[in-house]
Amino acid sequence: MIVEVKGLKKRYKKQEVLKGIDIQVETPQIIALVGPNGSGKTTLLNCMTNLLFFQEGEVSLLGKKHTDTSLFYDLSYLQDNRLLYGSLTGYDHLKFICNVQKIPISKIKEVTKRVGMESYVKKRVRNYSLGMKQHLLLAMVIMNEPRLLLMDEPLNGLDPTSAINMRKILLELYEEGTTIIISSHNLDEIDRLTNTIYFMKDGALLKESLQDFATKRYYIQVSDRDKAIGILKEQNILFTENDEGQIGFDETEVDLQTFINLMNENDIMIKAVEDQKIGAEKRYRELFEEELSS
């Protein structure tokens, strides 16, 4: 098991900020944590990495208890840039990582090139822009080629080129077998990175978000709408109807070919098929309708 979080609860005084989080990740994937400010995303990541104490629950990462510091040979956590030392250079930071993680110093050159920060790696961090700091943080967390990478708002302050480069690096890491859990507000970037999005609200993971997330929704016009609806109900397939008389369903409910076969078997003719991409933002709008309307 790569990530196993069971019933994680955290309280500040009497206020419960994490309300029994359960996450299980068995195979390498990219998971996005999305939610409004104060929903508990950073707190969850901090609890998982033992930066914060939690009152109830268990966290196991890469088969080790979250308090085991040897975990950080295979786990990296990209955090807020306030953890950087202004008086030190980027190189100093990377050298420190090399030293404590027992990584050859030669790796610094490779990583800075990959991240695109060769030109300023030897400058003091206090002279870095926000984007440059994010580059350094990224370089620091990929130095050890982690099996699990946790990232808290990594896209903050990045210009489009840097954002594209970061996405490229993250996808490469994922292809190399790294599981990435990324907290972000940038829903467009999330869409480009993953389909697996865990939505958080008021310290809890929304149950809906734990189901497979459809990226496409089909709208079909059929010759006998009532008959088709009856068949879908019989098959326990969730569907919607729109004003234009179309039947809509998510690709996760039934794939298009199965639907067509089902209709053909019952002599229902398919008149038109439309598909619609369901992005993270649309999903977010559906789940956080109340907040958005208020």
Added chain:
Amino acid sequence: MLRLIQFEIIKICKSTFFRIMMIGFLLFILTYFTYVYINTVRADDLIINLESMMFTQEQHLQELYDVLESNEGESDRETEQSIETWERFQERDSKLLQAYEEEDWTTIMELEIEQYEPGVEMLRNDPYQNVYTWPTFFSKETLLAQYKWIRDREITPVLRIEEFAWKTAYDEVFDDPIGEEIVKENSIKYSSAGVHFLKSVFQMLFSLIGAILFLFLFADVVTKEGLGRNGPIHLLKTQPIHRQKILVSKFMTVIIVSFMTLLITAILSIMLGVIFDRLGDWDYPVLIYGEERTFTYMNLGTYLLQSFGLFFMILLFCYSILFLFSVITKKTLIALGLTLATIIIGITWSKESVLSSFAPYIPFHYFSVGEVITNELAVTLEDFTFSFANGMISFGVVSLGVLFMTFVIFVVQSKYSN
């Protein structure tokens, strides 16, 4: 742990505040050396004085010869005795002048001992020895012993070497205010020779002021990590490092950087001396008071080493308090303020509790390094349990206790971090 310490050292050494403080410290040493160099009494200065004195003597002798001649053969015993005395002075001063010109310190010491010893020996069995008014018998005895030490080891003395340039802790009363002023002024001897200048630097630095300076230097070593916030401590906490090692490595770093700073100060001081003057003598005598007005002399090398050791323990003690307050308050200024307040209140309180049986084990008594090592503190407090050894033990034990407490608080805070 070593890698963590290495990183901490880089962090400290690269901080602008540390660099500014170091440059300021360097400038202070250079300025102080210039001051000491200017105020160092040299053989040439004494030669001029001697020549002037001998010229006056010659004139006086000439006057006496003239008196004798004007008597035209008549016996004038009083003038003849006076001439003999002045001729003896003249002869001695002439030898002294030659010795100064040749920098023949052994001869100079011989001449001083020859002149001084009979008087001291005469007073040794005197039941009415002077014990309070300068020069006390103790001062005379120690000065003579110092001359002998210098002569026997063929050491270059720090000038001046006259009686009015020497006073001890027992010289409490002076007959006249002018005399008091002269003695006090001359007994502070400066030498720009390497090891002697180092002694001056240590005497100035190894005090409460020095400890406060070092506290300022490392005031934010723990708090700048942003304990309790998303500060750099999170970088350290998300590495394969045991949390306890973070605090231990910081303490070790502060100790190492302090040691290196003091070592560099020592090397720089000696080098300045060697370049502009000479090395000086490691076995130069330093007076150590004993019980019941006894004394010994310690060589300067040992004195410097002991000073270094005791001040290091003072720093250990101050840092342990600073770390405790840093971990508890997590704020630099509050932690520093509480540390300084603790030390100042501690010193004030310790002065009031000097008669209690545990007083010699209160570390706050031992902030005046020089007075502790020479036992001047023990003389002042009339209790020889206020010793260098007890000072070292007190600082060590209390520091370890405070550090242990700090460590426990840090571990608990890390475990239950909010």
